[in-house]
Amino acid sequence: MKRIALLVIVLAASIAQAQVKSIELPKYQPYLPPGPGRELFATSCLSCHATRYITMQPVMTQGKWEESVRKMIKTYGAPISEELVPEIAQYLVAFQQAPLDPLSRVTANPEPKISFDPNAGDAGKGKAVYARACASCHGTEGKGDGPAMANLLPVATNLTAGRFARSAVVRAITHGVPGTSMPAFPSLSAGDVQDVVACVTQMGGATEPTIVSDQAKLLFTQNCASCHGNDGRGDGFNASTLPRAPTNFSQREPATEQALKAITDGVAGTPMPSWKAKLADPQRKLLADYVRTLYHGD
Amino acid sequence: MHLIDRRTFLKISGLTGAGIVAPRVVFAADATSAAADRPQAAPWRSRLVKFPEKTEMILLTDRPPQLETPLKYFKQDLTPNEAFFVRWHLSGIPTSVDLGTFRLSVGGHVEKPLSLSVADLKKNFEPVSLVAVGQCSGNSRSFFQPRVAGGQWANGAMGCAKWTGVRLKDLLERAGVKSGAVDVRFAGLDEPPLPDTAKFVKSLDLQHAADGEVMVAYAMNDADLPMLNGYPLRLIVPGWFATYWVKSLNQINVLPEKFKGFWMDKAYRIPKADNHNESPQRLATETIPINRHTLRSIFVTPPNVAALADKPIEVEGLAFDDGTGVTKVELSSDGGKSWNETKFVGDDMGKYAWRRWKTSWTPPAPGSFTLMCCATNKAGVMQTTAPQWNRSGYQRNVIEQIQVEVRA
Incomplete structure (x- = not known):
């Protein structure tokens, strides 16, 4: 009897397993050839799409690229300030003159x-x-x-x-x-x-303790969780598609000013965008404090 | 071959009205294969990649994935699942689906909202099958002149497959659409990466949604859909561009009013007038959502065949439309002065499938020849070489031209 019960459990488990289908997407290193505005491009555009979106385009002028970047802001909600558009476009022009994307697999x-x-x-x-x-x-x-x-x-x-x-x-x-x-x-x-x-x-250390605020938690859920996950473990819905895994805050406690800088300026070369244009100073500060409360260590 | 100059373009684009069957050759030059700019030969297209459940395909972009079908797969009636093109809009795409928890909801303006597992769909509804061409709105975008930004597809953003699933009509009937319903809205598992980006949501008017042909498919060519083609469920809208074929479909909502949303109101729109054409200098003021396929035919071989004078070569291609029905495809080797009917090959798999065609052509002499293929359908509509352009690079269907170099 016991054995039958065990068999049923094993069968049920294998059926449940058979119902999950998963794939692992190939990932490619963002291609960032030298050029003016490289770092700005690398903090503004990679959250939503790969650099291959630039690679395949027909050769476009500075004006056409500006139009393109404005479209990203206005119609797709990219968190980029209007005054940065010309510099990003300048980089895109340089990008198209650079050698072809080597398409390096991550x-x-x-x-x-x-x-x-x-x-x-x-x-x-x-x-x-x-x-x-x-x-x-x-x-x-x-x-x-x-x-x-x-x-x-x-x-x-x-x-x-x-x-x-x-x-x-x-x-x-x-x-x-x-x-x-x-x-x-x-x-x-x-x-x-x-x-x-x-x-x-031993090089670093714990940062000053902070208090979790409901407002900070809400901000995190609305803006960060899609990549960093609801609990900040770097396992949000988008995480599996990204070339660099989002920071897992349960194992990484950044210093306050470092977290604030990442939120404000983005992290160039990763999908982490700059939130300057979307979130006000106090909101960014709240988030910088909040992510430090998610640390669990080992 | 020469490029169309701007003035000629404006003149002609103002002349071809919607619904008019224009003479197929307006003039003998179209930019498709202009030597100066051959997008299909762009170096970035040379790298083939293998994504999960897919064969080696042309990489447009890796995140979100856009993969183009190599032309060689169009020499068969059905496009294999592993070679069927891939196009996602938002980088947050599903990479894991648990059928134990996955549910398709049918709700909104209905009497009895439904929450259905894939097993429910298979067990409790009549299965139906249909062969249909799924084609990206921007298929062949890279051939537009002037060039248009966006996914730089050649002709491989399409495929023809057998879809099996349930009629959307049956789902709507089971849920009981309330009176006053107008639109039906569809969304899938994909999510925008940033909070201000609009989720991919599309709509059809209720009458269309309940026409008995629109389908929720759980199988593609008698197998599960590949994850990248919309596993586990995909909306199939026969004869309509694939932007409506919502992948990983999990929400169907009946609405008592016209749906308003970015992906219907701002994106995927075509000029309303001038046979859906416009020019960069004179953009259309009124646009409508893209809808039915336009009649088109393409070459599958050659493109790069080595031809010798007096030696026949096989020329092969395919043609389809919105379900009206292609009646013939003709080939011209003299810039459109004379035309010869080709033979249909392969099976007739229904009005929403493509028809493959084949013919043999014997180059009369060494030199450079332009081959053109032109389809005609049951409504008497015929493709033309009238210049075609719109700002988004959608629904390209001008007569295709290829260049064949013939040696002695």
């Missing part, structure tokens, strides 16, 4: 075979690993200002602002961060990874 790296104990590292030893493997992009002090970062978008993460769950850092080092220049580091030993994680997670 690939997720396979799960690493070794397991890591995120709490086992020695931060002192990790410093040497950091200097060797990380500092060229993240900078000697972890501020994301290393010399190798010139012209790369998105820029390297500032590791000193706010804090990260250790498991998230392990994952970034062993998998890389798809959609950014952060590679996986398969050459690091398990010990090296544990040590450098200890070193990196």
